[in-house]
Amino acid sequence: MTALLAVEGLHSGYGHVEVLRGIDLQVQPGEIVALLGSNGAGKSTFNNTVSGIVPARRGRILFDGHAIAGTHYRAIVQAGLIQVPEGRRIFPNLSVLENLELGSFTRARERRGPNLERVFGIFPRLRERTRQLAGTLSGGEQQMLAIGRGLMAEPRLLILDEPSLGLSPLLVEELFGLIGRLHGEGLAILLVEQNVGQSLEIAQRAYVMENGLVEFSGTPSELLASDRLRKAYLGL
Template structure:
C-alpha cells in the first residue's frame, strides 16, 4: 500500500520538556489506522505537530510525497490533511450551516454545494438544524457537525482526535459505524482514541503510544491476541 502520511523520528515538546521521543508512523492511501494510548501519552501533541500547529524539534512529516515538516497549518489544510480536534471546537455563535461552510474556506470551495449535500446526507439531523446556532446542539450533534465540517474540506486524510469522548453508548456505536463507512469509501483515517475495543474493530492497523514513543505497531488481531501487550499498553 502506498504511504500517504509518513512520520519519521519526530521529536517535539514544550519549552525544555520533551513530549515526543522519536515517533515513527505511517498511514497508507485509503487506510484506517488507530493511534491508542492513555492521557499524557503524547497523542494530541503528535496531532498538533502533524497539522502544523506546533513545530517539531527534529524529524520529518511527509504527506502525499511532499515535505510538510514545520509547514504552516494553512499549507497542511491545503494539502488535504484535516483534523477534527478533541473537544469539537465548533463556533457556537454561528449557525450549523455557517460552521459547515467554514470547513471549505481553505480547501474544497469549488465543490462546496455538493460537499454540503453530502454532509447533510451523512448527518440528516444537521440538515434539520442548519439554521440553528451550533452552541445549542447536543454533544452528539456537535460531534456530527465537527466531522461534517472536516469533510467539507475534502480531506485526503481525516484525523479524528478522541471523537467518542463524552458521547452516549448509542452515539458511540453510530460514530464508529460512520468511521467504518468512511474507510470503506476509500478515505484514509487516523483515529486517535482511548476507546480501544471499538477502535480496533474499525481499523486496518494500530499504533500504541506510551510516554511519547510508539511501543507497538501492527494488526489489531496481534494487539488483542497478546495478553502481555493488552496488559502493558491498554490496561485490559
C-alpha cells in the same frame, strides 16, 4: 505503495518539555490506523505536530511524499490533511451552516454546495438545524458538526482525535459505523481513541503510544495476542 502519511523520528513538545521522543508512524491510502494510548501519552501533540499547529523539533513528516514539517498549517489543510480536534472546537455563536461553510474556507471552496449536500446526507439532523446556533446542539450533534466541517474540506487523510469522548453508547455505535462508512468510500483515517475495543474492530493497523514513544505497531490481532501489551497499555 507510497504511504499517504509517513512520520520518521518525530520529536516535538512545548517550551523545555519534549513530549514526542522519536515517533515513527505510517498511514497508507484508504487505511484506518488506530493510535491508542492513555491520557498524556502524547497523542494530541502528535496530531497537532503533523497538522502544523505545533512545530516539529526533529524528524520528518511526509504527506503524499512531500515534506510538510515546518509548513504552515493552512498549506497542510490545502494539501488535504484535515484534523477533527478533541473537544470538537466548533464555533458556538455561529450557526450550523456557518460552521460547515468554514470547513471549506481553505480547501474545496468551489465545491461547497455539493459537499454540503454530502454532509447533510451523512448527517440529516444537521440539515434540520442549519440556522441553529452550534452551541445549542447536543454533544452528539456537535460531534456530527465537527466531523461534517472536516468533510467539507474533502480530506485525503482525516485525523479524528477522541471522537467518541463524552458520547452515549448508542451514539458511539453510530460514530464507529460512520467511520466504517467513510473508510468504505476510500478515505484514509487516523483514529486517535481511548475506546480500544471498537477502534481495533475497524482498524487495519494500530500503534500504541506511551510517554511520547511508540511501544507497539502492528495489526489489531497481533496487539490483542500479546498479554503484556493488553494489560500494560490497553487495560484489557
